[in-house]
Each structure stands twice: as structure tokens, then as C-alpha cells.
Amino acid sequence: MSIPQSGGGPIEHHDQLAQYLADGCKPKDDWRIGTEHEKFGYDKAGLMPLPYDGPCGIKAMLDGLREGFGWDPVEEDGKIIGLVKDGANVSLEPGGQLELSGAPLETIHETCDEVNSHLKEVQQIADKIGAGFIGLGAAPIWTHEQMPLMPKGRYKLMDAYMDTVGTHGKQMMRRTCTVQVNLDFASEADMVQKFRVGLALQPVATALFANSPFFNGEENGHKSWRSRIWRNLDDARTGMLPFVFEDGMGFERYVQYALDVPMYFVYRDGKYVDALGQSFRDFMKGELPALPGEMPTQSDWGDHLTTCFPEVRIKKFMEMRGADGGPWRRLCALPAFWVGLMYDQTALDAAWDLCNGWDAQTREELRVAASVDGVSAEVNGIKMMDVARECVAISKAGLAARAKTGNGGLVPDETHFLNALEEVVETGHSPACELVHKYRDEWGGDLTKIYDEYSY
Template sequence: MSIPQTGGGPIEHESQLAEYLASGCKPKEDWRIGTEHEKFGYIKETLAPLPYDGPQSIRAILEALRDRYHWAPVMEGEHIIGLVKDGANVSLEPGGQLELSGAPLETIHETCDEVNHHLKEVQSVADAMGVGFIGLGAAPIWSHEQMPMMPKGRYRLMTDYMGRVGTHGTQMMYRTCTVQVNLDFETEADMVQKMRVALALQPVATALFANSPFFDGKVNGHKSWRSRVWRGLDNARTGMLPFVFDDSFGFEAWVQYVLDVPMYFVYRDGKYIDALGQSFRDFLKGQLPALPGEMPTLSDWADHLTTVFPEARLKKFIEMRGADGGPWRRLCALPALWVGLTYDQGALDAAWDLAKDWDAETREALRVAASESGLQAEVNGIKMHDLAKEVVAIADAGLKARARPGAGGMIPDETHFLNALKETVETGRTPADELLEKFHGEWKGDLTRIYNEYSY
């Protein structure tokens, strides 16, 4: 999850909220790619999740990365909670999942190099401690009671609130991992088309990257349990957002949506102030119960934008949020998919042509079916496997049209980053299918074998 936002003066007019989003518009030559991924850490000897403190711990990992690789620490009080360097940051999810939020980079070659470099750094310090990291959409064995809570005030507030508004909120916080990519837009119209494609086709990403068929030590009946968890979290701030497909959608419509989402907190002087369930609209009037008489700043607005969790999220860029965390080679496939679909106009138009006639009920049904059945999903005659083949082909064409070379020009474009997905659509087998086959076959129901075979 996001680290606290900084900068930005007081909000004097509501129009500044949409202007803040619009300030993300940039010419195509300035578009960048930001890849984020989360992973579970565990103690190799016991397979227990990493605590925050101790010789084998999240704190020890962060401090080792700081000292050995010259990351600057991010502190909350006396606790190290993150790292920053060269436009990237390492942060913590509530249950100790370690997240890399990559720098905005020009090509998938660069963002994949960044991912690889980060994982090698983490692996080097973790190996010395007897610690492992694994990429999955959901923790396969650990119970809620086993999970530590990271020392971040935001998470204490959210944990309390989640139990009031949904059924799966704490599962999301403590026992799921994702990979996502953040992408730019040129104009409001470009943002609108990209948001519609992002939401409509997010179930395809969920199906292709499905990697969480186990939970609480057993088969859970879903290819992506992580996606199921998001459907039971908090209806006020999740979902497929039908209003994005209205003719009137734009920056202002997003502002009105986010203003209607209840607040979590306000960040002041290094502390999270409880504003659970309160209204940012009241804050704009100086009537927030948590801070009576105080007016919000643009950094408060930026923080509030991070507390909505739909399948695609608009800030000064667009976040693609539908994929499970996964193995090393798939971390670069996710940005390749979405860059291919959205950074070439011909591909973007072709992607929209696939989905433009679907209604809200179809889009939601695809979301549910992708979670349950992965590539075997079928909704209203739409077969997910066939749809995924078309989507991957469009992304491939988009990357060829982009023609961004790598390796000093020896690699002509970025299409090879789609190889894992091409293999998936050719075989019809997602990571979840592979895991289930092993569980019922050579593992003979011993789920602990997942750690040895699938860790980074």
C-alpha cells in the first residue's frame, strides 16, 4: 500500500481536485511504466511468516537492504517501514508482504531489469538469514492468527474498520499479494478510453495470472482466491465501476466518486489520525470531526485517493489491479500485457472493440467467473480462453508497433515479455492449474512443498 503523500498546499476550491488528476496528463513521449509487486516472506526452517522484529524478520530485511545496497529508510516513529532510492520505494503490506513500487521507466526492458535487480538484492540478504520469499496471490497455509501486523498506524485503523464493512477485508490486508502496473495518459479522453479498457478487460488479467487456489491449508474452489477476497471487502470502494462507462465520465466524475468514499485517516506530523467513516466533503468545508476547523491539503487528497480499491484506479496515472502475485518470470508479463494494450492507439482501439458492447452485468459476471474458473470461465457465450487469446494477440501487436528495443538494440521490441502468457493461452493452463495439478499429483496433498518449489 502507498506510503504517505507529501507536498501540496491547501485546497481552496473543489475544482482543484479534478485539476490534480488532470495534472497527470502528459505527451506520449513522456509516458512511463511503473511496475509494483508484492511477495510473502517466511522463515525457511519453520515456514512461518516473517515477524516484524528479530534476527529473521521484516525489520532485518529492510535494514540489510539499507546497509548493503544504500537504500534510504522511511521511518514511522522508531520503526523502519520502507526504503526509497532512485524513484523507487520498498514498502510493507499489513502482514509483512514486501512490495517494490518501481520507478517510472520508459520501457519494459528497464522495468524488468529493475524487478530482477530488486529480487536479487532481496534474495541475497534473505538467504543469509534463512529467509525465503514466494510469489502467490494468497498465503496458502497461514491462518489469520499467525499473521503479524506491521507497525504502521494506517493498518491499525484499517484492520478495525474492515470488520464493519465487509467479510474479507482482513484477508486482503494480511494474506494476499498482487502484481500491478501503473500507466500514463495524454488527455482526459485518452484516460477515459484507457480506464474503460482497463476495467472491462481486468478479468482477463485475473484469469491469466490466477495463482491462488489454496487458502487456510486447503483447496478453496477458486483459481484466484485473491480476486474473491476483493469482492467481499468493502462495496463502497471496490468493484468494476459502471459509471466509468457513462458518456459523462471524466476527471470530475472520478472526483465525485472518491468524495463519496468514506475516509480512513488524515496524516499529520508522522501520525495517522482516525477519520474512519468520515467524509472528505465535510473536510472541504472545514467540518471534519477528526480535525474540526482544519482545511485539507492536496496531499490529504492524494492520500484519500489511495483508499479506493477498484479493479483499475485513477490517480495521476492508472493502476491495473486485477492480477495475482506470481513467479519471477510473470512479473514482467503483467506490464507487457497492459503496455501492449494501451500504449499503442491501434491496440487500444482493438481492445475497446472487444469489450465496448458489454453491459455492466456482463463485465461483473466476467470478474466473478475469472476468479472462480480462470481461463475455463464462460459468460453469456464469451469463453475466457478465447478472449484471452485475442487480448494477448492485441498486446503482442501493440508491443511490435511500439518497437522499443532492448539489450543495446539486439532485441527489437518488448514482445518476448509476453512469452509466459502466450504459453498460458496455448496450453490453457494458468499458474493455479499447475499448482492444483501438483497438489493432487506429485505432492500428494502436501501443501508445504509449494515453498521449496515456488520461492524466488
């Protein structure tokens, strides 16, 4: 989840809303890669999720990272709830999932170095306090009641609201993890093309990275239960956004969508003011019930944009949001996959050619099928494995064309970061398939063995 936005004066006219998004446009040489990934922490002694307080808890983790590695604390109501350093931040998801929101970097080589450095820091502190961390799309065993709610005002509001708008919102908050990448766009037209490709092919990422076949201590019948959860969370702010593929799509059209997403809060003086279900359109008129007479600021608009949860979303950059959290090497494969597709124009055009004939129903059916069957999914004669294989090939060509070297020039490009995905399309087995095989054949139905084998 995002931290509160800061800066920016009052919004005095409607055009500023679209301009806020357009201000993210950058020339290609300035495009960067921001990788975010979440992981579950647990007490090694009892294999239970970490509480906030205590010697083996989230606060102890954050304090350890702060003291040991020079991170600066982020506090709310006197409690440490995050860390910042060198353009990156460590934050807490509602159930205590630890998230790294990486700095904007130029290459996947740098991104992977950042991921590796972060996980080594986490491992060092976790070992000291008796904790472990694991990368999965959904908590395999823990119940809702066993997952603590972190002491953040935003989460308290959301937790109370979720049951009024869907059936799976609290599962998302406390018991899921994702890996995503944030990408830049050059212009409105570039944003639109990337948005369409990103949405249409997001089910492919879901299938390739599917890693949540367990929930409540048993198989759940899905390769990606995390993706299943998002389908019954809150229809007003999730989904595949069919309007993105319609004529007239642009920054202003996204503004109109976001204005129709009910509000959660307004952040004032370090506090989250309850605006649940209220309208940003009313806020623009000075008629928000939560703050009568007040007009919104640009940071209020930025905060509101973080409460839209479609499969792809834009702020001043674009977020690819469809993948399960996973093991170490896949945390680098996800940004590599999308950078290869998006940051080379030939690759982007090829990706659009692959999916531009799909209608809204096909895209939605692919989304559903990806969560259930992963790379084995088939919709209207479209075989997910065939599409995934083509996407990985296009991405690899895009990364080769970028020719971003690593290791002092010894590594010629970024294509090797796709190795994990090439294995999936060669074998037909996603991480979820491997987990189910282990559970049935090697672990004898003992799901607790997942912690020994798959923790970082």
C-alpha cells in the first residue's frame, strides 16, 4: 500500500487532475524501473505470522533495519510504520507483509542488485530475532484471525469498509502478497498503448507467476488464489477497465474513472480523516461531508489515485499489478518481463498485435482462467501457454534490443532475467504447479513444510 503523498498546492480547476497524470511523461532516456515486492513474515518457533510488537515482531524488524542499515524511520501516531533511504521505502501491508518499494532505476541489473541487497538485510535482521520470510501469493495456512492488522489509520478505515463492498477485501489486505513493476511513459499516446497492452496481457503475468494454490491450510482449486481474491473485492475500484480500449482514452478519461471511485480517506495533519464512500467530485466542489468547505490539494488527488486497484493503474507512472509474490529469482523476472514488452517500441507493437483482437469479454475470461488454471488455461481457442510463450519471446527480444549491460559490461543485456519464465513455457509448470506436486507427493500433505523449502 502507498504511503501518503506530499507536496502540491490546492486544486483550483478540473484540468489540474489530468495534468497531474500528464506531468509523469518523460523522454525515453529518462524512463526508469521501480520494483515493488511483498513477503510474509513469521515466527520460526511457532510458524505464526509476526505481530507488530514483541521481540519477534514487525516493529523489531523495522528497528533492526533502521539501526543496522541506515534507513530513516516513517512514523504514524508515534509508531514506526516504514523506512526510507536513497529513493526507496520499506512499508507495511495491512497484515504485516513487508514491502520494498524500490528506487527508480535504469536497468534490471540495478533492480536485481537492489532486491538482493534488501533481502540480505531482511534475512540478517530476521535471523537475529527468530523470524523467517517467505514469498507466496497468498498465506497458505494462517486464518484471518491469526493475521494482525498493522497500526496504520488507512488500514483501520479500509478494514471496516471492505465487508460492505465485496466478499474478499479483508483476505486481500491481510493474506496476499504481490510483486509489481512501475514503468514510465513518454506521452499520452504512449501511455494509452502501454495501458492497453498491460491490461490485455496482465492475465499472462498472472499465469506465469501463479504461486498461491493453498489457502486456509489446503488446496484451493486455483493456481493464483491472490488473483481470485481481487475478483470479489470491490467492483468500483478493481478489474480490467474496458474503457481503456475505447476511442477517446487518455488522461482525462482515466480522471473520470478515478473520480467515480468512492473515497477512503483524506490525510490531514498526520491523521486519516474518514471519507469512506464519499465522492471526490463533491470534494472538488467544497462539499465533501468529511471536510465541509475544504477544497482538495494535489496531494489529496495523489492519495485518492492510490485507492484505485485495477489490474493496471496510472499515477505519474504505470503499475503492472497482476502477479503473485514469489521466490527470490522471480522478483527480478517480473520487471524484466514487462520492461522487455514495454520499453522497446518494436516489442510493444508486437505485443499489441498479439492481443488487439480480443474483446472485453475475452480479456475478462482470460483473467478468470489464469487464476484458476494458470498457464494451462484456454479461452475461446486461445491457449494461455501459446500466448505466454510468445510474450516471453517478445520480451526477450525487447530486452536484447535495449542492450543494457551489467557486471561492468561483462553481461551484454538483461535477457537472462527471463530464465525462470522460459522454464515455465518450456515445462508448462508455474510455481503453483511445483507447490502442488510437492504437497501431494513429497510433503505427504504436510503444508508446514513449505516454510523450510520456500523461505528466503
